[in-house]
Amino acid sequence: MLYIGKKLELVEYFRSVPLEQKAQLYRGIRSIMAMLVKVSKMTEIYSVRDKIFSEFTETMKQNMDVIHNLLPFATLSTKKVGFYYQERKIKLFDEGERKFRNIFLTNEIRELYFVKGITPQEIVDFFAVIQETLNYTLLDYDFNTRLWDYGITHIGTISDPDMGDPEPWEESWFKSDVATVTPEQLFSMKPQNVNELSDIANEFNMLPVVDMEKFSKWAENCGKDAVVGKYLEKAVRSVLMNPDSDSNKNIVGKICEYAVKNIQNGDFISGYIYIDSLIVLEKNIVDKGGVIYQKISEVLGRIRSEDFLNTVFEVAFGISDPMQIESFSKLLNVISEEQFETAFTKLCELDNKAVRLACLEGLAKNLKDKEVVQRFIENPDWHVVRNFLYILRFAYNPEFLPQVREVMNHQVKQIRIEAAHVLSIYDADENLEYWERAVFCPDEEVRILAVENLVKVKDMKVKSIFNEIFKPANRSKFNLTDYERYMDRILASGRNEFFDLPGSMIFSENRELRIIALKSLNKISNPSMVLMQLKRRIKSPEFLSLDKEEIELILGLMKGELITPMLENLEYLFTLHGNLFNKNKYLPLKQQVFGFVMQRAAKNMAMRNWIEKGKQTGDNETRSVFEGRS
C-alpha cells in the first residue's frame, strides 16, 4: 500500500542515485527474483503457512538486507519480455519465470519496489499475494489490491493507474443535468438575516458529547460480521422461500465455497458465520431431496470429515486472536459432533495452549458416551488424560463420576489436580470422603480445592476435618501459605458454624498462625462473628505484650458494628500505667491504639466520643497522647 506520494519520491530518488555497485545490486536482485519464481511454483502446491516457506522468508530477508545496505530501495521494471534492473535484463533460467512474470503483466505493473525496513511478516504476506494472484487468476484477484489489503508497506508497485501525463480538468466534464446559475440570478439572491447568526451559533452547541470508547465497542460488535450476518439472514430467508431458483442455488454454492475457503485460509470467524447458515439451512429445508439440500449436506459432511479436520488443525497452528479462537472452538464443536475422538486426539497435539483449552471446553458439549470417558481416562499418556479431564470440567454428567474418582489418586500430579477440578463441579457432599483425603494430598492445588469443596459440604463432620487441619500435630504437613488460603476460603464461605475456628486461632500460641488468622479476618468486610473472641483477646493480659504488627491487625478489625464494642473494651487503656521502675511501659501501646483511633475519628462519632472520654477520664499519660504532647 505504497502511497502515491511515496512512489513519486522513490522514483525521483532512484533516478538521482548513481549506482556504483551496480553489479552487486544486480546479483542481489537476481537472487531475489529467482527465489520469488521458486516461491511462486511452491505456492501452487503448499499453503504459505507451510513450514517450507519459513526458510524462504529468512533467506529472502537476508538478501533484502544486503541490498538495502547499499541502497534504501530496490526497484525492477517488468516488461513483456522480462524483468529488468537498470535497463539490464534479469536472466532467469527457470520455466516458471514466464508464469510469474505474467502476474505483473496482467496486473498492469510496470515497476516493483522493495523498500528498506521490510519485515518477515510482509515477506510471508507477499508470498500469499503471489499465491492468490497466480493460482486464482480466474477469480477477481488483483495484485495491487491484495498488496493493499495485506497492509504491506515495504513492497510496492507502480502500475498503470499510477502513471500518465496529467490531463488538465476539462470544462465539459462538469456539464450538469440541471441548468447552471446565471450571474444575475446568483447576485440577486438574498442572504439570510444577520440576526440568525447568533441562533445558528447556538445550534452547534446541540452537538452531543461523544464517547469514543463506547463507539469503538459498538463498532466492533456491528462491524463486518454484522453486515455479513445480515446478508446471510436475508439469503437464508430467500433460499428457504425458493430453494429452486438459480440465483439461490448460486448463493448457496457461494456460501458453501466460502465456508470451506475461509477456514482453509485460517479465517475461522468468517468461516463459521457461513457454516452456521448452512446448519440453519440444513435443518429447515422442507424438501430434503432437493439439489440445494444435497449440496449443503455434502459440504457439511465434508466439513465434519477427518480429512477436513486435519486441514483445520494445520491452519489453526498460529492463531492468537481471541475472537478467532472462539470461532475455531465453535467450528470444532460442529466437527466433533461426529468426530469427537479424532478431534480430541488432534487437540491434544496442539501446542498452542490458549487455543487448546478454549477448544477442549467447546468439545464438552459433544461428550456423551461413558465408554469414551473410560477409554481416555485409562490412556497411558498422561497428557491425554489431563486434557480429557479438562473437558470433563465442562461436561457435567454424574455418570462420569466413578471414572473421575478413580484418578483422584493417580500417580501423576497433573492428573490429580485436573481430577480435583472436575470433582469440584459435582455436589461436594457426595464426594466428602474424597475431599477429606484430598485435604492431606501432597499437591497444594488439590488441597486448596479440597478446602473450597469442604466449606460447601452440609455435613458437620467437615468441622472436625478443619479442626484436624489446624491441630498442632498436623502443622508440619502444611505451610503457612496453605493456612492463610484455608482461612480465607473458610471465611469466604460465610458459614457461621466454621467461624469459631479462625476466632480461636487468634489465641494460638504460634504467632504466625495468629497473624494469618488476623490477616484473613481483615480481608472480610464484616468480621463481627468473631466479636466475642476479639473482646476476650483485647482484655487479655497477652494483648499488652503483643508486637506492633499484631496489634495493628487486631485494630484493623475495628469496623462497622465492631467499633463500639471494641472501643468499650479498650477503655481500660485510659488509666493503664506502668510500675514504679518503668512508668512509661504502656506508652508505646497507648500511642499505637490512640493514634489509630484519632486517625479515623474525623469520620466517626463513636471514636470522637471515645477520645473525649479518654481525655476526661484518662491519666496524664493518656491525655498527653491525645493532646499530642507525647
Next chain:
Amino acid sequence: MDERRNRPEYDSSPKKWRYNFSKSLFTFWKNVKMYGDKNERITEEITFFKQVLDFFFAEKDELSILFDGIDIKVDKVRIRGQRQDDKYFEDIYDLFLSLCMSGITFKKGVRDEEILTLLGVMGKYPVGREPKIQAYERVRGDLPPLEHIEIYPYDPEESGNLPIYTPEQSLRRIYCSLARDFGDIRKMIDAAESIPLRMTERRVQDLISIVSNAKKIETLEFIMFLASVPSFEGSSESAFAVSMVIWSVLIAKKLKLDIQSVKRVAVSAYFQYFSKDKEKGYTALSRMDEFNYDRIEAALNASSRISDFSEQALLSDKTASSGTVSGEILKVAAYFSAVTRKWSADSFYKGPLMTRPQAVRSVVKLCSKGVFNKEISEAFFSMAGIYPLGSIVRLFDGSVCVVVKKFKNFFENSEVLLLDKDLSIGERRSVTAENVLDIPDAAGVVLPEKTTVQILNTFLDEREISNEKQQ
C-alpha cells in the same frame, strides 16, 4: 462446457464484445497470413469481424485496439487473459511488437476491402522479432491510404516510462474514473451481470491511502471540494455516488476505524442506490467470483432500490445495512450529499433541498433527535465545519463567494474565493464565519463549468499547474 458468456443475458455485454473483437482480429489475421486473402473462409471471417465492429459503432464512431508494450486495450479498456481459450493473447502481443505497432483504429463506415488490405500487409511480415521502427515503416509504406483505418507506431523507448502522478493528480484520476464508471456499472447491474468490483476497490484503496497519508491540509480540502461537485458529465447521480465515497472515507478515517473497515464502508457507499430493482443486487451477488465482506456489502447496497431513495427512507432504520457501522456512516453521507444537490426531473431523489450550511445544521439537529449516531455526526461535523467546502455564501460587503477552506468555528479565520460579476473567480479572502452569511436560495445551485474548473485548479500547486500548461 456451458460458458456464462454464452448465455442470452450476456448478448449485449461490452466486455464480451471486446473479447470477441480481439479474438476475431487475431483469427482473421491468422487466416489471411496462412491462406492468403482469397481463401473461402474470408467471407465468414469478415462477416463476424464486421458484426463485432457494428456492435461498437452503434454507440461510437470509432473503435481502437491499442498495445502499450504491456497490455492490449480494446475500446480503451484493458483486456485480461481470463478465458479458457485466450492463448492467442500472447500472439497478439508478438504481432504488435514485431510490427512495432502500438494500435489500430477502425472508423465507422470502414469497408471490407480496407480491412482485408490492412490484414494482408500485416500478414506479410514474420512475428517474434524485436520491435524496430523499420518494421512499422515497412507496413506503413506497403499500405495504400485508408480512409477508415489508422495505425500508430510503437516506441520501445517511451514504453513504461510515463510520469507518476502527484497525489492531487491521482485524486483527479480517481474522481473521474469513479464518476465515469457509475453509468457503466449501473447498466451491468441492470443486465444482472456481476459487479466489477476490483477497479472500484482499487480506486477506493488509493483514495484511502491519500487521505491517510495527506501531508497537507490542502489535499483534504481538495477532496472535500470534489465531494461538493454537483454533477459529472451530465450526471448528478454519478457525482452523488463519488461524494458518498469521499464522505464515508473521511468520516470513517476520523472515527479511526481500521483501514479494512474504511475500505468496506467506502466501496459499499459507491454501490448504494445503484439498482432499479431490489433483487438485481442480490442476483449480482450470486454471480460474483469473489465473495468477501466488501463484495457482500456492496451487493447488499446495490440491492437498495432507487425508489427507496427518499428523505424518509434515508432517515429510517429499515435499510439493509442500518444498525451496522457502515450503514450508519452511509446514512449521514447519503443525507448530506442528497439534500445539497439539485436533481434533474427524471432523477430518483425528490426530497427537500438545502444549502450546505443548512444541511450541516440539519445533521446536528437530527443527531440530537437520535436519527444519526452522535459519534458519526460529530466526526462528520468536524470534517465539514460550519460552512462546508463548496458552500456559496455572501460577505457583509455584498460579495458572493465560494468556501474553499474549512470553517472550524465562528471565530477563527478561514478562506473564501470571491466570484466576479461574470462568475469567474476573483480574490481569495480570509474571513471569520461571523462575517459570512448563507444564501438560502442558493440551495442546489450549480455554478458554470468554467467556474468549477477555475476553483479546482486553485487546489493544485504551482508545479502541477505549470506541468499541465505544458500539456
